[in-house]
Amino acid sequence: MNFSKSAFFAGAASVAVSFSSAFAGPLVNQLGFAPDAEKIVVYPGSDANGLEVRDLNGKTVLKLKAPMVYDWEYSGEEVQTFDISAVKKPGTYRLFRGKEYVGTPIVVGKNVYDDLVKASLKWFYYQRASMPLEPQYAGKWARAAGHKDNRVIVYGTDKATGGKGNGQVIKSDRGWYDAGDYGKYIVNSGITVFTLLEIYENFPKYADSLTWNIPREFPKYPELLEEVRYNLDWMLTMQDKDGGVYHKVSTLRFSGSVLPENDKDARYAIIKNVTATLDFAAVMAQASVVYKNIDKAYSDKILKAAEDAYAWAKMHPQQFYKQPADVQTGSYAPGDENGKDEFRWAAAELYRATKKQYYQDDLKQNLFTPDGAWWGNVNMLAAFRVALDSADFDKELVAAAKKTVLNEANNLRAVGDTSAYRLPAFPWSWNWGSNSAMANNGMVLVHAYLLTKDKSYLDGAQQCLDYLLGKNPQDMTYVTGFGYRSPRNPHHRPSESDMVDDPVPGMLVGGPHLGKQDINLDGKENWKCPNYAAADKPALAYIDNRCSYATNEVAINWNAPLAYLAAALEAIYNK
Structure with missing residues (x-):
């Protein structure tokens, strides 16, 4: 996910071989x-x-x-x-x-996954910026506040980034650290918040029942919505007066392995653009619907922000993000960006929230594609919305959305039924963050089940979770603190620097793939990982070592579908 590089990796424990190859035992969901x-x-x-x-x-x-x-x-x-x-x-x-x-x-x-659901959701609290994590909530992972972000420089307005003055400053506090680094990114926050709110929308009774010991600022909120609001409030700070939204808050380059409080470099709000603005519009519109019955004033506020953002995007449809040469933090900008999927998602969410016809008209001119969901393509999020909220949309849109979801689910199910490992995964699922691809595949299958009540889709979702929880060639869960064998050395700066042996529980690591971005292939950069992908088999290419930002980092958009998948199976099987 984030192409981050820490200065210190020497001596980290590692697991570079497949457990199953070593012990040839049965591989099964360990929970x-x-x-x-x-x-x-x-x-x-x-x-x-x-x-x-x-x-x-x-x-x-x-x-x-x-x-x-x-x-x-x-x-x-x-x-x-x-x-x-x-x-x-x-x-x-x-x-x-x-x-x-x-x-x-x-x-x-x-309730075999209940603790997993709570831990995967509580991890977002551990990712909070701008506030101390106190012992009564954080236990041994308590830490001081980092990145108050009360004086964030707008990129390009100070001399260090090519401007003429001392720099325009905004306040951009709160929010979640995105991954193993300390950046906060709108694009990735968008799909993450959608996924967490989808837990609440699809399984409200179960979501209302969940508690996991976080500080309560809004005690009338369910805890899930309390946690999500902490990030929504940060996202609101990223909207400029004209409606456009900055891409991210970060330093100009990744920090070393330090605690948040010790990362002292200047922080920047970097470049308004159409994709960040549309992701913002979509998730604010979705959130306005979810929060309407518990906090109407907040719902009205974020819906206005969503409409302002969409209007800006319509005026700047080609203003895509381009990573400046002096910025080395995560770009969140795929090379083939055209904005159509973001417009699709934002139009769907805004039509549901407002019933204003021009949003549905925009959606009719920009119909669904077969693409699955990840931060670089949010087409499937629009399809989920229209397919499940069918009463709000025209019949032809609903039919197209259902076809999109069910075609993807049927393709996944066919693979799961015939795969030796019974895993619904496509060849392109084995990429950076492959574990999140498996969880997102499971999310598609859950939505197909919700549309049809066909249990075969639920079986496919179960297979995806089984893989993440031990039915894999590493014979381990990919979630810290869960199962008989789990990651001990995630690429996660707080875990690397907090002097606590155990990593924060509930983190889904990125997972195996053959990108090899962090492998020392030429022998010239001694901070890189050993060659854990020598077999050239994607499911084996993983190492439990903090050096591996390519396979062992954590990220909010990876934890969210894990939480969704586990919560869905809990809610459906235990209702």
Whole structure:
């Protein structure tokens, strides 16, 4: 995600080999399953023995013959896949093969992901800028306030960035640090806030029930909306008087591995542009609907901000962000940007919020494409909105939106049904932040389930979460603090510098891929990682080392779909 480079990586512990290759044990969701969920066990190798599932009293509750052996192209492994979904009685079970106990216990029961949901959401509190994290809320990860951002320089107005004066200054406090670095980025905040608000919109009863010990500024809000508002309030500070929105607040280059309070470089609000402005417009319009019944004054305020932003974007449709040469923090600007997906999403959200016909007219002139969701393409977010809020939109738009969602879900389901690992993943899912791609794939499948009530989509979503929680070639969860084996050395400046052995729990690391951006291939830059991708297999290309900003960084837009996916399965199976 963020192409960040820290100065100090020497001596960090690492895991550069596949656990499954070393131990050849069963690979399974390490947190467990709801009674009615699909339950898949992947076993590397070609053993002729079957699989037994026994309860803790030693009673065999399920016996399966050895299945066929399949190759998984993404790891180069031969594997066998066992379906133990017939085990529905709540309890703890063990797997036996050839009369030998293998792997780790498997839990079946209610609320197996509840703690994960809360931790993945509480992590946003740990990412807060501009305030101290006090021990009664943060525990051993308490820290002083960093980046008060009460004097942020508008880029290009001071002499250091090419201006003639001392610099125009704005106040841009609050908000979440974006990832392992200390920047705050509008584009990434947009899709992140959408995803968190989608938890509330899709599963309001479950969302209302969640509490996870954060300071309460708005005690009448559900805690999820309290946390989201902390970032919305920052986003509001990024809108200029003319309606345009700055791209990001950051220093000119990434800091080293220091605590937030020790990052003292000047902070800049960098360049208004159309994509940041439209992402802002979309999420403010969405939020205005969500907050309307609990805080009408705030809802009205953010809806006006959304409409002002959309009007600015219509006047500046080609004003795209271009990273200045003296800025080296995350760009969040894909090379093929045309703004159509951002206009699509903003128009959909604003029409729902206002019922003003010209927003729907704009959407009709800019119909959905087949693209899935990530920060660089928010087309699917517009499709989600129109498909699920069908009463608000014209029938032809609703039909097109549903087709977009269901086509993507059907393609994912077809892959999941035939994959050796039972993972609904496309070849392009193996990119920077591959774990978020798996979570976003799961989110598509959940939305298909919400539209159709077809459980096969829910099974596909379960497969995505299973991969993130242990059913992968590393035999580990990719979430700090959860499961039997989890990341210990994320690329995350607070974790690198806080002198606490345990990383903050609930962080989803980026995951394996073959980009190799942080690997010391030429031997000239000794701060880079060892070659953890020597096998040239994307599912194996991962290292649990703080050096790996390409595979082991964390980010708000990765945690949000993890929280959504786990919350969805909790809410649906335990209602």
